[in-house]
Amino acid sequence: MSYKFRDVFKAVDKTSVHWFPGHMGKGLRQMQQKLKMVDCVIEVHDARIPYSGRNPDFKNTVTGVRPHILVLNKKDLGDKSTYQTIAKDIQTNEGIDHVLFTNCKDQQCLGIKSIVPTAKRLIQGSNRFNRSEQPEFNLMIIGVPNVGKSSLTNVLRNRHLNAKGASQVGAIAGVTRSVLTRIKISIRPLIYMYDTPGILTPHIRNLEHGMKLASVSCMQDNLVGEIQIADYILYWLNKNGFFDYVQLMNLKEPTDSIQEVLLSGALMLNKSMKFNHPDGTTKLRPDFDYAARHFIRAFRSGELGKFNLDHVYSKRNDL
Ligand SMILES: Nc1nc2c(ncn2[C@@H]2O[C@H](COP(=O)(O)OP(=O)(O)OP(=O)(O)O)[C@@H](O)[C@H]2O)c(=O)[nH]1
Ligand SMILES: [Mg+2]
Incomplete structure (x- = not known):
C-alpha cells in the first residue's frame, strides 16, 4: 500500500522558542576569555545530527584560532553506515582534518583512544601562541548542550589517570552551567581539560534545525513541547x-x-489523566503527554532505528 505524508514540517505550538537562555551568553564570554590559556579545542556534537546539530558561531569565536578536533559523540545511537561519508565531506567542505566518532559508554572506543594522542600531536606541531613556555597542555571541550562533553571529560580522565569522573553528567540539557575549573586528565604528558556549558546559536537557521536539536535532546523538552517534538519525529520517520x-x-x-x-x-499504555469538564465534573482522558514521552524515549534510545537525521533516506512508502 502507498502512503502520502507531509513534505514540510509546520510548527503548531511555541514557534517563538527561546533557544538561548542567559547562562549561554555568559558561558560563551567565559570561554573566549579562557581561550588564551587553551592549546587545543575539542568540539563535540551529536553524531545523529552531524551538520544541523553544530553551532556555526563557534567558527568565529573559539575554533578558528586554536588546533581543533571535531568529535561526533553518541555514535552508538547514530547510523554508522553514514560516518565515513560524513568525515570525508567535513574534511573536503570545511577543511576540518580531525573528525573522530566516539561512544562514551564503550571502554574500547577507538575514537576516544585517539583524542589525547591527536591533541598532543596537534599542540606539539603548533606555535602555542603565548603559551610556548608552559609545560602543561590545556584542552577546552565545547559543543551544544547534552552531547556528552562532561561524559567525555570523565572518560578521558578515567582512561589516562585511572581517576573517577570530576564533572557532573545528566540526561537533560544544561547540566554544566559555566566554564569549570580545569580538570586533570593526564599526567604524562600533563594535560588539563576545561569543561564548558553547552552553547546553542541564538540564530537557529530554520525550524527543522531547531526540531532536530530538540529531537536528540540538545534543549530541554519543555521549551519546545513534548507533543511538538513527537510530531517532528513522526514527520521525519x-x-x-x-x-x-x-x-x-x-x-x-x-x-x-x-x-x-x-x-x-x-x-495501549493504559494511561489517562484527569481534566475539568465544562459541565463542572472531573473526567478522564487519554494521557497524550505520557504517550509522547514514550514515543520520544523509544526514538532517542534507538528502539525505532539508528538514524542520521541530516541524511535523506530513499523513501519506502509501500509496506
Ligand atoms: N548513548 C550514549 N549516551 C551518552 C554518550 N555520551 C554521553 N551520553 C549521555 O548523554 C547525556 C548527556 O551527557 P553529559 O556528559 O552531561 O553532556 P554535556 O554535553 O556535558 O551536557 P551539558 O553540560 O548539559 O551541556 C548523559 O545522559 C550521558 O550519559 C554516548 O556516547 N552514548
Ligand atoms: Mg556538561
Whole structure:
C-alpha cells in the first residue's frame, strides 16, 4: 500500500522558542576569555545530527584560532553506515582534518583512544601562541548542550589517570552551567581539560534545525513541547520511510497524525489523566503527554532505528 505524508514540517505550538537562555551568553564570554590559556579545542556534537546539530558561531569565536578536533559523540545511537561519508565531506567542505566518532559508554572506543594522542600531536606541531613556555597542555571541550562533553571529560580522565569522573553528567540539557575549573586528565604528558556549558546559536537557521536539536535532546523538552517534538519525529520517520513506530504505538498502519499516534499509544499504555469538564465534573482522558514521552524515549534510545537525521533516506512508502 502507498502512503502520502507531509513534505514540510509546520510548527503548531511555541514557534517563538527561546533557544538561548542567559547562562549561554555568559558561558560563551567565559570561554573566549579562557581561550588564551587553551592549546587545543575539542568540539563535540551529536553524531545523529552531524551538520544541523553544530553551532556555526563557534567558527568565529573559539575554533578558528586554536588546533581543533571535531568529535561526533553518541555514535552508538547514530547510523554508522553514514560516518565515513560524513568525515570525508567535513574534511573536503570545511577543511576540518580531525573528525573522530566516539561512544562514551564503550571502554574500547577507538575514537576516544585517539583524542589525547591527536591533541598532543596537534599542540606539539603548533606555535602555542603565548603559551610556548608552559609545560602543561590545556584542552577546552565545547559543543551544544547534552552531547556528552562532561561524559567525555570523565572518560578521558578515567582512561589516562585511572581517576573517577570530576564533572557532573545528566540526561537533560544544561547540566554544566559555566566554564569549570580545569580538570586533570593526564599526567604524562600533563594535560588539563576545561569543561564548558553547552552553547546553542541564538540564530537557529530554520525550524527543522531547531526540531532536530530538540529531537536528540540538545534543549530541554519543555521549551519546545513534548507533543511538538513527537510530531517532528513522526514527520521525519514517515518522510524517510521508517515505520517501526506502528508497532510501538499499537497502530494498524502508518499515519501522519500525531493525535492518532498518541491516542493509540495512551490507550495501549493504559494511561489517562484527569481534566475539568465544562459541565463542572472531573473526567478522564487519554494521557497524550505520557504517550509522547514514550514515543520520544523509544526514538532517542534507538528502539525505532539508528538514524542520521541530516541524511535523506530513499523513501519506502509501500509496506
Ligand atoms: N548513548 C550514549 N549516551 C551518552 C554518550 N555520551 C554521553 N551520553 C549521555 O548523554 C547525556 C548527556 O551527557 P553529559 O556528559 O552531561 O553532556 P554535556 O554535553 O556535558 O551536557 P551539558 O553540560 O548539559 O551541556 C548523559 O545522559 C550521558 O550519559 C554516548 O556516547 N552514548
Ligand atoms: Mg556538561
